[in-house]
Amino acid sequence: MSFAPLDPLLHNQLRLAVVSLLVGVESAEFNFILEKTGATRGNLSVQLTKLKEAGYIAVTKSYRDNYPLTTCKLAAKGLRAFEKYVEAIQGYLAS
Amino acid sequence: MEQSMTPAESLKLIERMIGQAKRSFSRMSFYFLLWGVLLIAAMIAAYLLRTHGSPGMQGIPWGVAGILGGVIGSIHGAREGRKEEVVNPMDRIVGWVWATFVITMIIMIVCSVKSGMDPGANITLLTGMPTFLTGQIMRFRPLILGGILFWVVGVGMHFTQDAALLVGLYCGAMVFGYIVPGILLKRKEDVLRTA
Numbered sequence: 001m002s003f004a005p006l007d008p009l010l011h012n013q014l015r016l017a018v019v020s021l022l023v024g025v026e027s028a029e030f031n032f033i034l035e036k037t038g039a040t041r042g043n044l045s046v047q048l049t050k051l052k053e054a055g056y057i058a059v060t061k062s063y064r065d066n067y068p069l070t071t072c073k074l075a076a077k078g079l080r081a082f083e084k085y086v087e088a089i090q091g092y093l094a095s
Numbered sequence: 096m097e098q099s100m101t102p103a104e105s106l107k108l109i110e111r112m113i114g115q116a117k118r119s120f121s122r123m124s125f126y127f128l129l130w131g132v133l134l135i136a137a138m139i140a141a142y143l144l145r146t147h148g149s150p151g152m153q154g155i156p157w158g159v160a161g162i163l164g165g166v167i168g169s170i171h172g173a174r175e176g177r178k179e180e181v182v183n184p185m186d187r188i189v190g191w192v193w194a195t196f197v198i199t200m201i202i203m204i205v206c207s208v209k210s211g212m213d214p215g216a217n218i219t220l221l222t223g224m225p226t227f228l229t230g231q232i233m234r235f236r237p238l239i240l241g242g243i244l245f246w247v248v249g250v251g252m253h254f255t256q257d258a259a260l261l262v263g264l265y266c267g268a269m270v271f272g273y274i275v276p277g278i279l280l281k282r283k284e285d286v287l288r289t290a
Binding site for chain 2 (some may be wrong): 006013016017020021022023024025026027028029031032036037061064070083086089090092
């Protein structure tokens with residue numbers, strides 16, 4: 001029996017947590033993701049950059065009350081990758 | 096964070112994060128408390144005007160409550176909206192449910208007044224719908240029960256002409272349909288924000 005390979009970009013705790021979180025919302029700010037994932041600022045920044053470079057999420061930089069504001073949104077490519085990832089792990093679990 | 100996960104751990108993580116996203120509603124308790132207090136005050140003021148010789152002015156408290164609630168609610172919503180760290184699609188759905196309610200309520204008030212009918216009982220019945228739906232969407236039982244209470248009281252109001260009883264029924268529905276769920280929701284929101 002052959003198993004579908006797991007997307008290495010999503011098969012990482014923090015990146016999977018970020019994408020799973022973004023699946024359930026329209027958009028989320030950096031601090032919200034930070035709080036919900038319990039990650040460190042540095043690590044979260046690195047993983048968000050990786051997801052952005054892969055086209056899985058869109059990151060918007062703006063300002064609010066003179067403070068920088070980073071907002072993340074799941075991209076269509078990210079949603080497709082997430083759905084394939086979930087199908088794959090369900091396949092593993094069903095076997 | 097590069098440690099490998101088993102498929103079961105992955106699935107668990109996905110479920111946990113989606114659950115976190117689902118629970119990230121905007122704060123809504125303020126609106127239930129605001130409207131609960133304003134509408135109770137309007138009902139009592141309208142009753143006092145009616146029983147103290149100014150029945151023609153009994154619509155004024157409702158108009159004042161509507162304008163006050165609209166202005167305070169809008170200012171609060173604009174302020175809080177700027178602070179929200181997340182946009183949840185459920186917030187939008189709840190917003191549309193209440194917008195639909197307000198439009199229907201205004202049409203009902205205009206039609207009832209034009210037909211010489213008191214819209215109170217039907218509006219109480221109608222209030223059950225958005226309250227119940229908000230409770231279901233947020234999975235918050237006090238609002239679900241509040242919605243059911245509005246339906247029960249709305250039906251009850253159709254079967255009495257006693258002005259004092261009508262005031263009691265309406266205020267009771269507001270206390271247990273808006274204010275008590277609003278207080279409990281505020282506690283829940285505070286706990287979620289500090290968790």
